[in-house]
Amino acid sequence: MAVQTISAWSGETINGVTVYSCTALTDANNEINYTNRTGDWLDPSKPWSLVVSASAAQDGAAAPLMVWGGFAENFAISGTTARATATNGVQLGELTDDLGFAAAVAGVNFNITPGSSGLANIVTIAAVATGMRFNMPIFPFYAFELMAGDAATLLAHTLTFKIVQKR
Numbered sequence: 001m002a003v004q005t006i007s008a009w010s011g012e013t014i015n016g017v018t019v020y021s022c023t024a025l026t027d028a029n030n031e032i033n034y035t036n037r038t039g040d041w042l043d044p045s046k047p048w049s050l051v052v053s054a055s056a057a058q059d060g061a062a063a064p065l066m067v068w069g070g071f072a073e074n075f076a077i078s079g080t081t082a083r084a085t086a087t088n089g090v091q092l093g094e095l096t097d098d099l100g101f102a103a104a105v106a107g108v109n110f111n112i113t114p115g116s117s118g119l120a121n122i123v124t125i126a127a128v129a130t131g132m133r134f135n136m137p138i139f140p141f142y143a144f145e146l147m148a149g150d151a152a153t154l155l156a157h158t159l160t161f162k163i164v165q166k167r
Helices: 125-130
Strands: 004-006 010-014 017-026 032-034 048-054 065-070 076-078 085-087 089-096 105-114 132-136 141-147 157-166
Touching (some): 004 032, 076 141, 085 089, 089 105, 089 132, 089 141
Parallel strands (some): 105 132
Antiparallel strands (some): 004 017, 010 017, 017 157, 032 141, 048 105, 048 157, 065 089, 065 141, 076 085
């Protein structure tokens, strides 16, 4: 049986900056690992950072990290042994083509720009030295999904997501 355990987003304010965290744990029977939707604490019209870390290797091949946008209070993504599906939401794009599947990941930062900055997205792990960057369409809510790039199952791991934004 596939197991997916997702914590609610919880937050704190540090030096006038909000930091919200969510963890997502999966066993080795899932093709995906994902978060709950963000809350109304995130201002989607202002820039923010997403930091993602992994407790262990996630997959035996590239493990893309996707972002979903929700347009209703009951927005959610779901699934375990198949690709994610959404209630009142849509997949917006790929934040990275590979989170760093072969080992634990101390943390990868994604600079999120609402709307379009005029600069191209940087989503390939090979370009990480230039800074991961994503022009985020403005939606009321977001959720994040790591998927098994080889269409098999992920390895057991826990992802920790942190959203940092000046409010």
